[in-house]
Amino acid sequence: MNTHIYLDYAATTPIDRRVVDTMQPLFEDLFGNPSSLHFFGQRAETVLEESRRNLAHNLGADPKEIIFTSCGSESDNLALRGTALARKKLGGYDQIAISPVEHPAVQVTAQQLASQHGFELVYLPVDHTGQVLPDRMEESLNERTALVSVMGANNEIGTINPIAEIAGICRQRSIPFHCDALQYAAHIPLNVEELGVDLLSLGAHKFYGPKGVGLLYVREGTPLTPVQTGGSQEFGLRAATENVPLIAGMARAYQLVQEESAQRIEHLLPLRDLIINRVLDEIPGSKLTGAGPENRLPNHTSFVFKDLDGNLLIQVLDSEGFACSSGSACKTGDPRPSSVLTTLGYSRDWSLGSLRVTLGKNTSLEDVNRFLAVLPDCIQRTREAA
Amino acid sequence: MVPAPGDRIVVGMSGGVDSSLAAALLKDQGYQVIGVMLRLWSDPGTLNRCCAPDAVLEARQVAGQLGIPFYVIDAKDAFYQSVVEPFINAYQEGETPNPCLRCNRLIRWNFLLTRARALGAEFIATGHYAKLRRLPTGEVQLLRSQDRKKDQSYFLHVLTQDDLQRTVFPLADLSKAQVRQLAAEKNLSAAERPDSQDLCFVGQGGDYREFLRRADPGMLVSGPIVNHEGEQLGEHNGLANYTIGQRKGLGISGKEPYYVARKDPVNNVLFVGYKDQLGKSHFTTHQVNWISGNAPDEVFRAQIKTRYQSTAVPGSVTPQEDLSSRVQLDEILPDITPGQAAVFYQDEVCLGGGIIQTEGL
Numbered sequence: 001m002n003t004h005i006y007l008d009y010a011a012t013t014p015i016d017r018r019v020v021d022t023m024q025p026l027f028e029d030l031f032g033n034p035s036s037l038h039f040f041g042q043r044a045e046t047v048l049e050e051s052r053r054n055l056a057h058n059l060g061a062d063p064k065e066i067i068f069t070s071c072g073s074e075s076d077n078l079a080l081r082g083t084a085l086a087r088k089k090l091g092g093y094d095q096i097a098i099s100p101v102e103h104p105a106v107q108v109t110a111q112q113l114a115s116q117h118g119f120e121l122v123y124l125p126v127d128h129t130g131q132v133l134p135d136r137m138e139e140s141l142n143e144r145t146a147l148v149s150v151m152g153a154n155n156e157i158g159t160i161n162p163i164a165e166i167a168g169i170c171r172q173r174s175i176p177f178h179c180d181a182l183q184y185a186a187h188i189p190l191n192v193e194e195l196g197v198d199l200l201s202l203g204a205h206k207f208y209g210p211k212g213v214g215l216l217y218v219r220e221g222t223p224l225t226p227v228q229t230g231g232s233q234e235f236g237l238r239a240a241t242e243n244v245p246l247i248a249g250m251a252r253a254y255q256l257v258q259e260e261s262a263q264r265i266e267h268l269l270p271l272r273d274l275i276i277n278r279v280l281d282e283i284p285g286s287k288l289t290g291a292g293p294e295n296r297l298p299n300h301t302s303f304v305f306k307d308l309d310g311n312l313l314i315q316v317l318d319s320e321g322f323a324c325s326s327g328s329a330c331k332t333g334d335p336r337p338s339s340v341l342t343t344l345g346y347s348r349d350w351s352l353g354s355l356r357v358t359l360g361k362n363t364s365l366e367d368v369n370r371f372l373a374v375l376p377d378c379i380q381r382t383r384e385a386a
Numbered sequence: 387m388v389p390a391p392g393d394r395i396v397v398g399m400s401g402g403v404d405s406s407l408a409a410a411l412l413k414d415q416g417y418q419v420i421g422v423m424l425r426l427w428s429d430p431g432t433l434n435r436c437c438a439p440d441a442v443l444e445a446r447q448v449a450g451q452l453g454i455p456f457y458v459i460d461a462k463d464a465f466y467q468s469v470v471e472p473f474i475n476a477y478q479e480g481e482t483p484n485p486c487l488r489c490n491r492l493i494r495w496n497f498l499l500t501r502a503r504a505l506g507a508e509f510i511a512t513g514h515y516a517k518l519r520r521l522p523t524g525e526v527q528l529l530r531s532q533d534r535k536k537d538q539s540y541f542l543h544v545l546t547q548d549d550l551q552r553t554v555f556p557l558a559d560l561s562k563a564q565v566r567q568l569a570a571e572k573n574l575s576a577a578e579r580p581d582s583q584d585l586c587f588v589g590q591g592g593d594y595r596e597f598l599r600r601a602d603p604g605m606l607v608s609g610p611i612v613n614h615e616g617e618q619l620g621e622h623n624g625l626a627n628y629t630i631g632q633r634k635g636l637g638i639s640g641k642e643p644y645y646v647a648r649k650d651p652v653n654n655v656l657f658v659g660y661k662d663q664l665g666k667s668h669f670t671t672h673q674v675n676w677i678s679g680n681a682p683d684e685v686f687r688a689q690i691k692t693r694y695q696s697t698a699v700p701g702s703v704t705p706q707e708d709l710s711s712r713v714q715l716d717e718i719l720p721d722i723t724p725g726q727a728a729v730f731y732q733d734e735v736c737l738g739g740g741i742i743q744t745e746g747l
Binding site for chain 1: 394420455457459460462500501503504505506
């Protein structure tokens with residue numbers, strides 16, 4: 001139990017040393033409030049706006065279109081609540097369409113808009129890998145649709161969505177389109193113009209940046225009612241004194257994604273495919289969940305094992321020094337199958353036995369080999385305990 | 387099998403001071419300690435007291451303080467089948483069951499030992515007040531705790547050699563006062579959780595009658611209350627609502643107070659008597675567990691405990707062929723209750739015990 005290997009990069013990532021170096025001096029030197037008129041405020045504001053420009057540039061956006069938030073979940077909340085409520089007020093739009101396997105930050109927010117604000121919530125058709133089917137989107141959209149929200153890539157099962165195509169369909173119908181890109185953008189450089197999205201959420205801690213900071217891209221002209229009201233920070237869309245060191249850290253971390261994504265992906269893909277192939281070959285009663293290699297995040301593997309207690313498997317792996325997660329990962333030990341797997345039609349004897357192994361730039365081939373060496377025995381022991 | 391420092395060991399943690407200290411002591415002794423809490427079933431809409439969120443939080447904090455991993459393992463289905471259903475069934479049979487006995491045998495040991503093995507641990511430990519003695523022959527004896535007032539061997543008499551071989555009781559030689567002091571010295575959570583003999587799963591307030599009413603509305607059928615002379619004195623509202631020796635709440639009067647003497651589940655009759663008419667000195671136990679794994683060949687003298695809280699009474703035990711035993715006490719006890727366990731001791735050694743039967747009382 002002395003050496004632990006981290007294989008849960010989809011949950012969060014360690015901060016890159018270079019990001020720490022960027023942030024470190026700012027905590028003391030740049031304590032000023034960016035809204036203040038004086039010297040200290042102006043110095044902080046300079047770094048804040050530099051960070052905004054840098055992120056905007058890397059995303060293909062205008063700096064005015066970048067709203068800093070406290071995390072990806074907040075970005076999702078602001079996008080859904082802000083746009084849905086604004087569109088309802090403007091033109092009576094009262095329907096929301098999302099994929100049925102969205103992150104809870106989107107799903108629960110949409111459900112609350114339905115139960116408390118009178119929106120109709122519809123789910124877009126997906127295939128068995130959780131990928132939205134653009135050809136069938138029309139079934140769900142109508143002249144009352146206020147907003148469509150589809151994730152860039154699924155956190156649990158790694159499936160990448162055809163975002164540009166989905167955005168194009170929404171654009172044709174003049175429906176604002178939001179993309180929760182937390183997992184996707186952590187690996188794949190994106191350009192909001194090329195994708196054609198109107199709203200896009202990022203969270204820094206998924207790409208070796210700090211926790212507690214995210215952003216929402218809001219295309220100019222997209223209706224958005226502020227959710228957090230107060231001061232006029234962030235173009236009046238999100239009241240709060242900006243956390244300059246974390247924002248600068250996010251900008252630096254995202255700059256590194258731009259610069260290093262090709263080599264990171266080159267490093268990750270063989271490791272990912274090694275795990276997928278070995279698991280499916282060596283573990284009886286195993287299935288890959290989510291998309292195959294082509295439409296899958298480069299660091300992401302996820303499986304279900306028949307007749308196995310997924311929570312116990314995570315505990316067994318942890319006790320052997322490997323930190324992984326399960327779709328139904330739950331510190332409370334409640335054996336509820338993941339709603340994603342249930343939605344995709346997995347029966348209970350499969351869906352309770354889920355395992356997610358996600359890799360990062362620090363994962364070595366040796367780490368993966370050590371993991372693969374113990375996994376079959378851990379699975380057998382877990383099955384025997386049932 | 388003897389546990390040795392360096393071995394991996396799973397500690398059942400409740401968030402309370404006893405199991406917290408047990409984990410801390412093992413950590414100090416050099417074991418690889420894994421803290422575990424079992425998630426148990428509880429009456430829908432209520433919390434099981436043994437794994438309520440605040441208990442989980444406290445145990446998790448202690449584990450964090452000790453730097454050991456902590457996991458919550460689901461045991462709801464197993465607990466319902468192994469403990470709750472038999473609890474309801476026993477009341478249907480007119481007995482007063484002690485669910486902690488089945489829980490210890492089937493959940494806190496059997497179930498947990500299986501999970502522990504998956505976690506790479508051959509041993510489990512708990513914060514019970516009891517002691518083990520490993521004999522040169524390899525046999526493990528269960529002994530009463532040094533702290534006679536806290537001794538919990540009564541609840542542990544259901545364990546087998548296989549269980550005990552893989553068990554460690556780190557508090558064996560400590561009194562409750564010492565445990566509190568050591569925990570304070572180590573800055574461990576000093577939370578006091580109620581001892582395990584309460585009904586953890588029947589919901590807030592712990593009213594088992596309400597629980598039974600919901601679980602089996604047909605169980606509580608009213609019937610006659612009858613005295614020794616065969617006279618009907620009144621009506622009871624379901625045998626499960628009464629325990630042997632109960633005085634209050636009978637709703638009948640006589641020249642002196644009446645006590646519940648006996649239940650007849652077949653005819654749904656509640657027998658009552660005056661204090662001097664109560665009591666038995668002999669009974670039969672079934673499902674006897676002999677901790678050594680072997681029933682004694684012939685009648686033997688023992689100290690016999692018929693309830694956790696009662697004092698042991700001297701008597702003779704005659705093992706039968708069918709894992710039952712006949713027990714003859716040297717004195718008459720007023721509250722020998724079918725469904726409760728009679729546990730046999732010789733000096734500090736717990737030999738085993740069984741469930742008191744309705745027949746023969």
